[in-house]
Structure formats: structure tokens, C-alpha cells
Amino acid sequence: MDNFEPLIAVFSCHYCSYAAADLAGSLRIQYPPNIRIIKVPCTGRVSVNHILMAIESGSDGVYVAGCLKGTCHFIRGNYKAEKRVQYVRDLLSEINIEPERVQMYFMSAAEGNKFAEVAREMTEAVKKMGPSPLNKSSS
Amino acid sequence: MNFRESLESGKFLVTAEVGPGKGTDVEHLLKDADIIKDRVDAVNVTDLQSSVMRLGSMAFSHLLTDMGIDPIFQMTGRDRNRLALQSDLLSAWVLGIRNVLALTGDHPTMGDHPHAKPVFDLDSVSLLEMIGKLNSGYDMAGNELKGAPDFLAGAVVNPGADTEAALELQIIKMKKKIAAGAKFFQTQAVYDIDLFEKFIRRVEGLKVPIIGGVILLKSAGMARFMNKNVAGVFVPMPLIKEMTDTKDKVKKSIEIAASIVKRLKDLCQGVHIMALGWEKMIPAVLDQADI
Amino acid sequence: MLIAERKPMEEILEMIEDFERILVLGCKGCVTVCCAGGPREVKTLSTLIRMDRKQKGRKVITLEDSTELQCEPESIKPVLEKMANQYDVVLSMACGAGVQAVAKLFPDQLVLPSLNTNFTGIAEEHGVWTEACLACGDCILGRTAGICPVTRCAKSLLNGPCGGASEGKCEVSKDQPCAWQEIYHALKRLNMLHYLKQKPQVKDWPVHPGRVVREDLREVEAT
Structure with missing residues (x-):
């Protein structure tokens, strides 16, 4: 388990965190290769089922990275995403999966550093938790 | 004189109240009743007050009749449907109970069995109408009774309703209660006499005796609790301060109650003293108020 | 509309404990509007069931479908018949009436409820409902x-x-x-x-269960 490398799905907003990821790339800032970015027009588009599907299909962690509060291109998308993330966390608790596997982050397009930092933070956290219970039983 | 005679005589009425407790121990309550026996025209017996499960009103009312006290049997629509209410009234009559106070009742969530099924098949108004029907020899379904009661029915009104809507609705409902046969009204506790006077001016044309409620203040804390939690009761700040500042709470409590009783003498037809366990103080209150 | 809420997962999982092939059956009526048992919620519940079983290392097959109105026999029949023999139990995401309609139409089929039906209500805002009609x-x-x-x-x-x-x-x-x-x-x-x-009223309570009959709508036998 020492060399466990988690797979982490990131729902990334076109206007901020996706641009931040771009910037991180341009600035040659390293971040863990564990994350898989799914670009969305707004985190408000991420539904409960999207997050659940990511977990079911093998992600050890999922996070939604939206704009800083108050700066959503669609006004409230990131607030909606935050509530849905909380709802999914509650659902996961109900079936004994650690809710901490699902997180919400906020960042601006200019925060390439933050994007990398969050990717590292989440990767470390999920590494500590170990593989998703769904992945454990199948292996 | 029984309560009906006192009411009809037009004298200033004094009623008190006992709340049976949780369990079969009635001795101290009977003792308390004995203390006030000669000073009151009737004693109300509450019906599972605050929706807390207790000894029943009918049984305790009956015990009072045995002592020569005329009870006012309080009956709420909270726990019984029309079958049980009518049957209990007939039972009460054969046990010597002659006066009924019809109430809607607190919601069960207010008490110690909050998930009990609320009944409210009849409310205070329809309860009064039903009593009238029983008195006339018929049940609610129109069936003839073999032997009819002849209850004196009363009702309650809350003069301290705290919004315009609440007050107007109280008065409309009061009129409905009178039309349904209420022969007297007892009120929620009165502390703000000016407010009460305004209420009395609104309803004096209805020509039905009103017995103003008086609750003995036991402490400033109790006053604050009632202000916060008891609908229609408001103890003004100066009274709370008097209770805080006094060294002798019992003496002060009697003093305050007596001064309220004195003022009520000019405003309504009686006082209903709710002593909440301090029944021993009632004679002193009445003495100080010159009754 | 009828307002309902999903039962706790623990309760649902216990009910379906003994079954491997589960038809999660939503309803496109009231419970879709109140986001308790429509196609989206069918997907969510099915996913949760699969994830639970996977953790326990137990097999499960979830079929997902929704009726137009689960309280209407005509709308239940085609959906269930389409998937006949593919499931052991129907886990209904409809209101109590929907569950009973399925049970009545398919008396040999076990139907389980996954929602608690709360009341007939009004949407005050998205996500807030209040009871309005008894x-x-x-x-x-x-x-x-x-x-x-x-x-x-x-x-x-x-x-x-x-x-x-x-x-x-x-x-x-x-x-x-x-x-x-x-x-x-x-x-x-x-x-x-x-x-x-107005003059005081006493409510005459209806006898349950209720039954409404409209002769003008009923099928006529030609004689």
C-alpha cells in the first residue's frame, strides 16, 4: 500500500480553475500526475450523479474546483456546486465511504500556484486514506 | 350557594384552580382545596394542563364535590373525539359535576407525550354547542337522551392577544362562544390592567360575566419565563423589578396579586386566581383586596 | 403535488439485503418535481446501491426505469412487462400510492418503498415544501x-x-x-x-380508505 497512487477526478471550471491549470503548466509548476481534469463550463453544471459516477468508476477522490466566491461567470454556479458536494458527502457517509474523498475548492484563473497546491493537498489526503473502498474489494 | 347561583346573583366572583398531578397522590391537593374552600365560589380543575399526562379532571372534580366545593370541570378537545367527550360529560353529571369550562386545549407537542395523536375533533365552540345539545336532551347526532344533564358552561378568552389579528379573532370567537352557550368567561392572567381595560371596553356590550385571571408571581424568573413562553401573558417590567428587589417574595407576590384583584373589581365580574401550588396564599390575597 | 423524501440508505439496504436483481423504479409525476424519485434520483439510488454492494463484495444488478405516473396502472404495465424476469424485486421510488399501485397490479411481485411520503404540498421555493392539503x-x-x-x-x-x-x-x-x-x-x-x-362548524371526518367513483367515466358493458 506504500506505493498507492490514487486516482483523482477534478471537475474544473472553464473560467477559473481550468485556466489556473493552464497557467500552472505555462509556469512549469509541478503537480502530481494523479489528477484527471474534466473541464466543465461552470461547476454549477456538476451534478450529484456526475460525482457519484466518478467514484463508482474508480476514482479514489473527487474534487470540484470552481471560481472564487463572488466571481462565478454564471453568478451562483460555484455556490450550487458547493452544496451539491456537501450533499454527495452525506450520501457517501450513508454507505460508509469517507466523505472526505469529495471536496470543493475555489480559485481564480490567476492562481496557477494554488491549482498545483490543491492537487498536491488532495493527492496527499487521499493517499493517507488509502484506496477507495470500492477499489479495495475488487482487488 | 353553588357557582350557578353565585353567578346569577351578580356578586363579585372568586374562582381558583387546581391542577391534578402525575400520579394517584391527591392528598395535598385536597388539603389546598380545603384551605380556600370558604373563600371561593368554585374551583377549576384542569384537564391535562399543558398537555402533560396527569390525573383526570373528572375524578378530581368529583372529589371536590364530596368536600362541598363546586368544581368547574375543564374539558379540552385535545384528547377525546365527540363520542368520548359526550360520554364523559354524562359521566361527570352523574358524579355531581355541574359546571364545565370548554377549551380547545394545548397541542400535544407542548407536553410530555409530544407524539400523541392530536384529536381536536371538536374545538371550544363546537364543544359548547354540544353541551347545549346534551342539556336539551339530545346528543350531537340528534338521538334523544334518557335523562339529560343541565350543565353551566363557560369558556375562556385571552385579552392579551398580542397582534391585531389575534385580538380581533379572539373577539369574533368570543361571540361565537356566547352564541354557542357560554355563560361566563375566564381569562388568561392579567398583569397589564390598562390593556385589560381596553379589552373590557371592547366586549362589555356582550353582557356576559368575565372573570379576570390572576396568576401569583412566585419570582422574577417565573415572570420572565411566562413572558417568553406563555401566549397572551405579559408581566410588565416594573412588576418584574418589584419581584427582583424584594426580600420577602411571598409577601410581595401577595401584595401584587391583591392590587390586581382590587383593580379588577371595578372592571369585571370576578377573579380567577391561579396560585400554582401557593393556594395557601389565596386567603391573604383576598383579605388584602378586601374581598 | 405529493412531497416525499428518500428513506435513509440503511433502511433501504436492509430491505433489499436478500436480493440480487433490483428494478429501481422511479415515477415522472410528483416525486420528479420534488426531486425525490424521478429518473435522476433513480440513477443516484442505483449508484449508491451498487457502490454499497461492491464494498461488501456482493453481486447486484440494478435496472433503472421510471413510469410516467406510478399511481396509474396503464403507465406501470409496459415498464414492468418490458423487463419481465430480469429482476427479483421492485424498489419503487414513487409515493405510497405508486408503491401500492405496482403491488396491486403485480400481486406476485414483491415491491419495496424507498421513499417516505410526507404530504400534499406547495413548493415555497426550490428545495422547500410546505403541507397544504389534507x-x-x-x-x-x-x-x-x-x-x-x-x-x-x-x-x-x-x-x-x-x-x-x-x-x-x-x-x-x-x-x-x-x-x-x-x-x-x-x-x-x-x-x-x-x-x-359564519356559524360554527363541526368537521365530519371522512371514512378511510376513501373511494371516488365517477359513473360517467366508467367502462360500459354493451348489452
């Missing part, structure tokens, strides 16, 4: 300015409020306005306060 069978809204005291007064009082309201709120909950005070304001606004002075 389906008492004798509507008096015409006299109460469209505010139902049978439902919205905690004591279902018909002849005016009790004395328990405080600052316009019901004695049962500070979040709940006194229905009678609301009726008062509404009638005042409509200039119809005299409606409050």
Missing part, C-alpha cells in the same frame, strides 16, 4: 381566503384560532405562522372579514 374531502377554502385551516392550523380548527399563538406564530412552532391570523389578514385584504362570522 385531502379531507370537504373543501372550505372558499370561506378562508385560500388558506386551509384544516391543514395549516396544527389543531385543524374550523371556528377561529386557539389562544396559543404568540406574535403571530403557532404554539407548535415558532417557524409556523398561525393559520387563522393569516386567514384574517387575507380576508381583510380581500375586504371579506365578514366571512369570519
